[in-house]
Amino acid sequence: MxxxxxxxxxxxxxxxxxxxxxxxxxxxxxxxxxxxxxxxFDHEHLHDLSKRAIAEHGNNTKAIVDYIVTELHGMHPANVNLNEEWMFNNAGGAMGAMYIIHASITEYLIIFGTAVGTEGHTGVHTADDYFNILTGTQLAYVPGEYEPEVYPAGSVHHLRRGHVKQYKMPEGCFALEYARGWIPPMLFFGFADTLSSTLDFGTLWTTVRVTAREMIGNLIRLKF
Incomplete structure (x- = not known):
């Protein structure tokens, strides 16, 4: 049979x-x-650059961002996006805005923050994430602890690949966020809230368009 x-x-x-x-x-x-x-990019240089920008401009977030982007563009003119295209970002229940400075298959570099405050889930990622605090203070929490991790301006919060935390960015907190590892799988986390709750497809389209433009452009320019 x-x-x-x-x-x-x-x-x-x-x-x-x-x-x-x-x-x-x-x-x-x-x-x-x-x-x-x-x-x-090098995460130690980005941390040093962030600290120098803060020392130069204090709590002037726009001036800090301009200082950072200007130096990075001078070092990597073909790989830094000078179009300051701000867009909302909803991920893990948190909401803020971001400016994509660089995006590729293995790295992304953005300014992320909020003027009104937010908190949420970091997500579980396939890349190491270095959160350089520029203004304000970020708080983070892991189960079993009774006190929060505190990251003031000038510090860096390193979320290791595969790890997860709760985080909070109070009013007026902005950061230079650098991820290095496998970036494409992280995009699902970035899009999930739009598809499941906010239904803000205009922002989703802007995010996809700018991210794809930068990723494809940097892939074409990649030298093996």
Whole structure:
């Protein structure tokens, strides 16, 4: 008696999936081991740059941002977006606004913040995230602790890849956020709130358009 056709079909799909994963994994492993070769920015320099911008301009957030972007553009003119295109960002229940300075497959660099305050879930990410506080103070919390982590202006909050926290940005908190690792999987977190709650498709379109433009442009300019 021959096996049902459905069983053969399922077996074929499982074989195909196993073969595909077997082909993809070595490529992923090789790229993972060499991710640092694709990075343009250095998180220690970004922290130093943030501190110098704060020392120069105090609580003037716009002047701080201009100082940072000007220096980065001087160092990486082809990879820094000078179009200050601010857009809302809803992710993990938190809401703020962002300006995308750089986006690629392995890095993104943005100014993120809010004038009115917000809090939410960091998300679980496939990249290390360095949150350089420019103005205000960020708070973070992990289960089991009884006191918050406190990150004032000039400090950096490093959220390690795969880790998760609750965070809060009170009124007037802005940061230079730098992520390095695998960026495309992080986009689902950035889009989820729009699709499940806010339905702000105008902002979603702006985010997709600018992100895709920067990612594709930087991929074309990439030198292996």
């Amino acid at each position: 021959s096996p049902p056709r459905n069983s053969n079909s399922i077996g074929s799909w499982l074989f195909f999936l196993a073969t595909l994963l077997g082909a993809i994994f070595p490529i992923y492993y090789m790229l993972e081991k060499n991710l640092d070769k694709f990075y343009i």
